[in-house]
Amino acid sequence: MLEVENVNSFYGKAHVLRDLTLSVPHGNVVALLGRNGAGKTTTMKSIMQLVRPASGSILFNGNSIANLPPHKIAKLGVGYVPEERRIFTDLTVSENLLVGKQPPREGAVTWTEAMLFDLFPNLAERRSNRGKALSGGEQQMLTIARTLMGNPSFILLDEPSEGVAPVIVEQMAKVIQQLKSEGLTVLLSEQNLHFAQAVADLAVIIESGAQVYSGTLKELNAQPEIRDAYLAA
């Protein structure tokens, strides 16, 4: 569904992604693993064209999305859940969802506010609260819910478990499993291997912006030396 090939991205002069290649098959949850600073977030942003890669190709459903503006990529069905959450703190929960709302898309679930409140009951109670009044976990749920309002067929989920309470992490894992069962394809960046194991089928490990491992999570578990070499304890 997503093919990233030989992508190079820079921040100013810093070369962050080096000939990065990875692929996300339809219907799978792929965990993008790597240490802090390995380039996970830059990978997400490069796919979304929030960081413009200097070279390389990015295909979504066979069509090149490199050089498209971010809103067009979103319109194609790519949902982006940023690591920093970036919810609109001055807007209410309902208004945040409204910003994400897009027309229904063929082959993807058409989400409504009510469905999302079923998925994230905490948000339902807070629908009229402003974003800044939410807890970290609630903000994380809101940012996922907001992206789902765009009825994506594929989402980029950047470190959803970062900085949220263990209960919420568990809830998040259930949500991702449910989304997967509804046919959503997910590229999930994670430092938390435990969390990745609970939800992902495939794993890609990157180090210094280049792919160093690709395979199933099962295979990865059988090779602890790779884990120790590239992932933090």
Next chain:
Amino acid sequence: MEFFVAQLLTGLANASSLFLVACGLSLIFGVTRIVNFAHGSLYMLGAYIGYTLMQNLPGAVGFWGSILLAGIAVGIIGVLVEVLVLRPVYRAPELFQLVATFGVILVIQDLTLIIWGPEDLLGPRAPGLRGVYRIMGEPIPKYDIVLLVITPFIALALWYLITQTRVGVLVRAATQDREMVGALGVNQAVLFTGVFALGSALAGLGGALQLPKGGADLLMDFHILAPVFVVVVIGGMGSLPGAYLAAVIISVLNVFGVTYLPQSTLVLMFVVMVVVLMIRPYGLFGREEVAGEHGQVGEPELPIKPASNSVRMIVMAGLALLALLPVFGSSFAMVLTTDILIFCLFAASLHFLLGLGGLVSFGHAAYYGGGAYIAALLVTHANSPMEIAFLLAPLGAGLAALAIGWVCLRLTGVYFAMLTLAFAQLLWSLVFQWGSVTGGDDGLVNIWPSDWLNSTTAYFYFALLFSVGGILVLRHVAHSPFGYALRAARDSKRQAESTGINTQKVQLLAFGFAGFMGGLAGTLFVFSKGSVFPNELEIARSFDALIVVFLGGVKTLAGGVAGAAFFKGVEDLLTRFEYWRLVMGLLIIFVVIVAPQGIVGSIRKAAIRLNILKQGGQT
């Protein structure tokens, strides 16, 4: 009591236009992060277009239809401005778009002059609303009553649009994080254009609505800017209720001011603003400015380094050429070069603040004109010799800058910028209205240098010495530890503070120093011309300096000077033509679009490409 109520009602009616224009400005800034200086020009266009429509459309329907159509027409003009001028430069460094809006101001000024001529137009009376209502025995124009009744409805409609519709939600979301809005599938370009159209339409509507009260003239673009900035700052950027309340406060105050303190109406507005900001730094309903958190474009600042030998050689050659000018140049060439040198110093002093300090002052003319006026006042009222004036005037300007800086530096970003502009306008209004001391509009004349400088050649050398000396001092300071501290404060206030730099103090000193140098330029100016008029303190003068600094290149040390030399030279050429503003405006817009790094930045880029200069430093 009756009189009091009548005054209050007049004030409320006057608030109408001010509110609409301020709302538009605030809306546009919120989403696009552009302080649209051309907003006053759009307001002016609204008045002129409304006037022409009213001439052709009869009756009450024609009158109100004209107002509405004027709003729509200006909205369309706004779209043109956004698409043609601003869209190509959204990705340019922050604030660079400002310069483009200056260009738009000049273009609109001349187009208006070409289409409608130089005479002030008397606005037509609203049909059926010619007389007055008697309220508690006091006559209130009927049109005023209508205005004060409909304004709250317009405000309500806007409030509904912003708070209750998806468009409004998107606008508010984009105000906070426009990149994220884009990542969620919203086409920012359409949103920006839409917001620009709406904001412009509001300005046009405001211009047309005030026709029966004020008419249309070619100065209204600049005249509305200061009150609008004041309203936006007092009300709080992006707040509708704030804008309304502030517009009412300013207008009511103005009406009472005319009655009780007719000499100080202009000053009063700024006094109120300063008081409000002392108590509530981000305005009555405003929030702290968090621009730049997300979605801002711009490369990290490059370090600056001392000029390379080849650059030094070029500069030395240029200076030698200047020093020889009296040998081969005409006296006209010397006068023109003196003007250019003085302007270069003025621009360099602003560049010091803007480029190195990251402090965008919209009112740097306050210190330039201030220095000129202090010198002129000393000569006129104290009979002081030129030498004393040369000593005291820059000092006075520096002290004024310290005082004003002390207030302004409590704020950051656009609030800071607007406050500096407001202070400059305050000084301007003081000078303009305090005729007994400053000569008002007639200015101060007969301010000539001492005998030993009383020839064009002597004064040329004098100006050369002080301008180049001043610029070199500014450069030197940029490379001193103080300059490092200033740049550290610009790049990251928090980190600078944690390394022990008192950023507040450093920035205040920089502000004072830049004021001093601006004052020196002003003093040089007044003795070269022998007179000074309030226009040396005007917004337009501050803008001149901003334009050259941006055009020259903010991020290059030589930017201010190069821009000033270029701009003054071109201006001298162009002002010989009748519609020079049009050409100048188009030229500015052109430079902004093709050379978003400014003149020096673009030359350097070319030089790097041609391997003349090494990458990684600034000269």
